[in-house]
Amino acid sequence: MEGIAIEKRNLDKTKQELIVEKEGKVEGDGKQQESESGGVEENVKKDGVQESESKNGKEQNSNEKAMQKEGDNGKEQNSDEREMQKKGDNDGGDAEEGGHKTVKKGAETEGTRPGQGKAKESDPFAYTKREEFTSENFKIELRGLPRHYSVADLKKLLNETLQLGAHKVKPAGHRKNWAYIAFRDQPARTRAMEVLRGYQWKKATFSVTTAKPVEDPLVKRMGERGNRTNKGEEDKDGDSQMSIAERVTKSVTPLAHLSYSQQLEKKQKDVHHILRKFGSDLAHTNPKLARLIQWQKVRRGGQVCEVDPIVPSPQIDGYRNKCEFSIGNNPETGQATVGFRVASYKAGSMCVAPVSHLKNIPLKMKEVVEEFEVVVRESGLAPFSPLTHEGVWRQLTVRTSLTGALLIIAMIHPQELTETVLGELKQTIVQHFTEGSGVHVGVKSIFFKAYAQKERGGQQPLQHLWGDHHLTETILGNTFRVSPDAFLQVNTLGAEVLYQHVGDLANLDPSSVLLDVCCGTGTIGVCLSKRCAKVYGVELVPEAVEDARHNAETNGAANMKVWTGRAEEQLGQMLSHCRELRTVAVVDPPRAGLNSSVVIGLRRCSELERLVYVSCDPASAVKNFLNLGRPESKQYQGSFFFPVRAIPVDLFPHTPHFELVILFERWDKEKWTKIMEGNPLPRDEEYFKRIPSLQEGKYGPAKHKNGSDSNTKRVLDDENCGEAEAKKTKSE
Structure with a gap:
């Protein structure tokens, strides 16, 4: 560690000289200390958890990440949506204590360097004046x-x-x-x-x-908080009165205070709300479906299709197999901490809180975090600050499996550290977990990544430092190799339940071919390969494709073939192998959903009869749902799809998130006409007459009794009509 200490002093000296040069003066005796308080990179997701719930392994594209890093935060992701992009003030001021950096509480506001005040950090456009590219x-x-x-x-x-x-x-x-x-x-x-x-x-x-640059969201929020304080306004969220542990609990596991049955009840209501609105929007988008949608709503409590009760997770606590932990300063202790952000950078915070009390993280993972925190504090190097772009430690990723294996990825900003010092830092991490106090945790794989803020994180490859090169997981009796960056559902036992329902909805047989779109490491395709004649998968990430091919071979899925590339570019080649075969597609896309060109390609495949859509963010995927159901046009060729059944599956207890599996079937007018005519209800026509010209498939304005203009969508948006009719029919 001697080399690291020397290098740190050199960095401090260099920074001091730069400060003197920029300010044109030396404050005090010239021995100004550099504050290295802060957080982690701007694109680390909120709470450090939710990215993987939004398909963290299938990240947002690199341009979107760069936008976040440069302060352009108008987006929702990703990524993704991919664990944690996903509220708090942090006090600054450096002091040496116990061999590691601490922060004197009350000395400075979050991200401010001692001796400089707030001049730099109060300017929301300061980031545009740095030497770094934006x-x-x-x-x-x-x-x-x-x-x-x-x-x-x-x-x-x-x-x-x-x-x-x-x-x-x-x-x-x-x-x-x-x-x-x-x-x-x-x-x-x-x-x-x-x-x-x-x-x-x-x-x-x-x-x-x-166009003018956007304001730095952190500086902007800090200014807004200051204005509210000066005006004597109260914190609407009450966060300022909460402890750091309470704030991170509210951010990461906001439903943890509810019983599990209450959590499921809330999520079921969310599902109903999303699908009810989707049904109304679909009727507006495709007037040909308006009558059928109303027919469904009358019989299904206002829903566009059959909706199953939410499937509970087999494991409620400690279920996460992957977390990305931020490294920053705890405002209550002033110490460098490995944990989760209490809010996003965009929300105006760099504070990091400990995670030992959070219910969704397994005990072994918490032990890894505690031991890595020792490494960070003993190094004497500060966490990276997305505000000042100073500091070294960025993030710790931890993956585990049902076998108990642990894989870690340490991420840093290299700053001006020499190769020698970087080598010592890597050696320190390895020694701590293989020979030092962290050996009891049982880490099996150690990886390392160093990248600067102006670079995209994905451009720098992972460096393997020690142990196994992959993680091994077991799902439904199949063994899967998982690369460090590859996507895998964060709840393994929940994934088994999810895949079983996906297979049931797909209704595969020996004469069918399965298209596994966004296949990742091939988990869905391998698990369903024995039910069908062929499996064709496509995945963008090359490492995941290698895993998928390896997994197919290891598990005897000789009928599975995987393509590398964007789904919209490879879909044509995949579909050319599906001639004269009953084709079923399973799509499991990132949080934002499928590219519209993929939806267009799927619709053009005349052999495709059924499509199972797996979404971790149904509200964001509704655009895809609507495009599947649009009327045939020059752009959207091929008959449209109609939702038949939806199954929500809870993979994320204690959070608001869930997976929603929807079965879409190719439109068959004759089939649905027979179903509707064979199952009449006494008040069907009463509701249908409220929809003007519905029998002719027209979708225009209508005059109500009050003389106001309206249209079909207004009728279909009546959330109570279906529920009321269903109750009345039941009583009759």
């Missing part, structure tokens, strides 16, 4: 976009057709006809403005202006 300095506002377009199509226009080299593309919002485009330098922005001004695309004409 595309926020080279942004334009592109207006006049067509009413219907996809971000993928716009990116293709900018970077392939026009060769403009756009660095980021960010739509302004739903139904808004402009977007923000960022570039890498001023010449690129100037050229883009010249090319795009007056350019015509999809019968629309562009206009373009320069």
Whole structure:
């Protein structure tokens, strides 16, 4: 550790010289200490947990991550949505105590360096003045976009057709006809403005202006909190009166105070709300389905399809097999802490809270966190601050399996550390868990990643330091190899229940072929391979594809083949192997859902009869659901799909999240006409007459008794009509 200590003093000296140069003066005797308080990288997800619930292994694309790192936080993800992008003030000021950095409580506000005050951190645009690259300095506002377009199509226009080299593309919002485009330098922005001004695309004409950078969300929120305090306003959320442990519990496991039966009841209501709204939107999108949707609602309590009771998780506590822990300062103790953010950077916090009390984390994982915290504190190196971009320690990822194996990934910012010091740091981590006080935990694999803030985390490969190269997990009697970064459902026992229901809805037989879209490590395909003739999978992440192929071979799934690449690009080749076979698709996409081109490709596959959609965020996936059910058009060719049955499965106890599995079937007018005619209810026509011209399939305005204009959607949005009719029919 001697080399690390020397290097740390050198870094402090270098930073001191830079401060003197920038400020033009030396405060005191020139021995100004650098505050290294802070948090972790800006794109670490809220609470450190929810990314994997949003498909953390299938991350958001790198451009979206970069946007977050550069302060462009208008997004929802990912990623993803992928454990934790996912509230608190942190006091600063450095002191050496017990061989590690601590922070004097009350000395400074969160992220402020001693001796400098708040000048730098009070400027929400300070990040644009650093020497580090940010595309926020080279942004334009592109207006006049067509009413219907996809971000993928716009990116293709900018970077392939026009060769403009756009660095980021960010739509302004739903139904808004402009977007923000960022570039890498001023010449690129100037050229883009010249090319795009007056350019015509999809019968629309562009206009373009320069755009201002967005405010740093943390600095902005800190300023807002200060203004509220000055005005004597109370904290609406009451967070300022809560302990750090209470705040992180509220953020990470907000349902933990409820009994498990109460949690399930709440999630069931959420499912009903989402599907009820989806049904109304689908009737508006496809008038041909309006009568059937109303028929379903009358019989199914206002729902567009049959909805099963939520399936509980087999394991309620300690179920997570992967967590990404932030490394930052605990505002109550002032010490470097490995845990979860109490809120996101966007929400205005870098505070990190301990996790030993959280119900969803297994005991072994908590022990790893405690031991890694020892390494961090004894190193003398501070956590990385997304506000000042100082500090080293970023994040700790821990994965475990039902076999008890533990894999860890340590992530740092290299700053100006030499290769020698980096080597000592790696050796320290390995020794602690293989020979030191952390050996009792039983870590089997250790990985390391060093990357700077201006780089994308995914660009730097993981370095294997010690132990096994993969994790092994068992699901439904099959053995799976899982790479450090690969996606796997975070609740293994819950995943077994989920896959069983997916298989039941798929209704596979020896004459069918399964398309496993976004297959990850091949878990769904392998588990269902014995039920069908062929399994064709596609996955974007190369390491996951290697795992999927290995897993297919290991488990004897010789009928399974996996392609590497984007689903929208590989789907055509996959479908060419499905001729004259009954085709069923299972899609398990990231949090944001499928690219629209994938939905278009699936609809064009005439052999595809059934589609099982697995969503960890149904509210975000509704766009996909609607596109599956749109009327046939030039863009959406092929007969549309209709939702038949939905099964919610709880994979995330103590949180609001759940998986929703929906079975869609290709539209069969003759089949549904017979079903409707064969199962009449006394008041069917009474409801149908409320929908104008419904029998002709028209969807226009109607005059109600009060003379106001309305339409079918207004009728279908009546949430109580189906429930009331169902109760009345039952009583009769």
